[in-house]
Amino acid sequence: MSDDVAPDVSTTSWTRAVQQRLARGLPIERLLPDRQPVYVGSWVYVFGVITIAALVWVIASGVILAFFGPQWWHTTSTGRFFNSLHFWSVQLFFVFMVLHLWGQFFMASWRDGRAPTWMIGAIIFLVSIVAAFTGYVAQQNLDSQWIAANAKDAVNASGAGGFFNVLNFGQMYGLHVMLVPVAITFLVVAHVVQVRMRGVVAPIDTPEESR
């Protein structure tokens, strides 16, 4: 290969192209801005980040519970404590996620090209319900027995009972500790990236708003 025919890496390398696309779509000044529009001064704006913080503790406590196995938290005080951390972080996660969702609804945050951000957020809410449900039926106590015995009728009525068997602990546990958390994490990353790329929606009926 002679020097005068060396290829232009920036135009032929797909990895370089991906890097350039990411840099254009989400430059560092958008990913970690040091300034915000002046209207970003409400407590509503912190509900989202608190939801993510609670999710971090949900996953962290869940990893520890998964490491020691599904029986551990029934038989040791330490296990019970970590289950309590998991339980209450899940409760906080949902409380702040719902507050975040209502806040974004009343702010009509889907305006000005932000519909994908709203849609991913709503899907996160729905997938989180599946995550919580699989956790509740995997508790291995009276609550999980009764929830499974009852919920099977609705799942069966939908035609999904033969594929999503709520009476099968192994299936529910596997979904709860692996597949659903991975899905939620992926969706949350996509949601945050959307938020950073588009920025905060402007207040309704203001000159900044673009309808």
Place this chain on the structure above:
Amino acid sequence: MTRPYDLVKELAIALVGTLALVVVLAAVLSSPDVPSVTIQSWAREQPVDLVSTATAELAGTTVSSGYGAPYNDGSDAVQSLGFFSPQSWAGARLPVDSAQDFVLKPLQASSAGNADLTAALSQYNGASDSQRAAWLDAYTKALQDAKAEDGQVTVAAGDYGPLPVMMSSLLQISRAGALDGYLLSSGGFYQTDYTRPLLFMGDGAYLSTLAGDQHLLGSQWGMMNETGSYPGQTWLWLYTLWYQVPPFNGNPNADLMVVIAMAVLSAALVLVPFIPGVRSIPRWLPVHRLIWRDYYRGGNGASATERPAGGATSPPVPTGR
């Protein structure tokens, strides 16, 4: 106009704050864990209910015995709306024969060395359908006045064929915990599928009685409750609500109706930005004026009627979250 902002600092504060709150809640309030029910505890606490349930399994009158898909070819629990019946279409993918799986096979497995039980099973299996039905009908009626003493269920004298011997044996292996293990077993060493023991317990009254004591029944908004006084799946309030109101409550197809309703509402939630009327609700309600009150107070707002036709006056703010 902009204001200083530090996302990393905000996230760090949120992480520390939520961790502190979670640790305090966990340390002070702990978490719910009412022990699970076993067939063994059922047999010891409510032996008449267990024997009555097992007898009903043989008679084919329990919920599971005539359930339908995905367990068997029954139709009692199959739901449909007109021609729409995804439960039927999916078929019996998790085959369960309640009489065989919950009663006869466990008895057969435990009959080795037990001449009375072997003879009883032989008599039952060799009897005609009408003879079995007569025994089961008589025994079912007698069980309504049954007494439980010293781990045995006794009924008034009558022609019940081999049923008293069979049910006495089933009660004994249940009290010993053997039926828990047998119903969980599927031939291999490792087991994680509780479909059969949970279906069997669900056919009896003991599990639902305990659930009622913990306000978990459907009529008690049970799906969103938790044992004790702990918060449960409160995010299922809307799902649970439908079961309390017409036309869903008491409807034999309520589950399918609620599933469809929630599927439509879930899709609507995702598609809010595209639904005329719904997407305009935030403009009609003044909640956004509360959220951005400082900004509006500074004279930045304009009523919708004051806005120029066409709307856009400037591009969206390029930075921020």
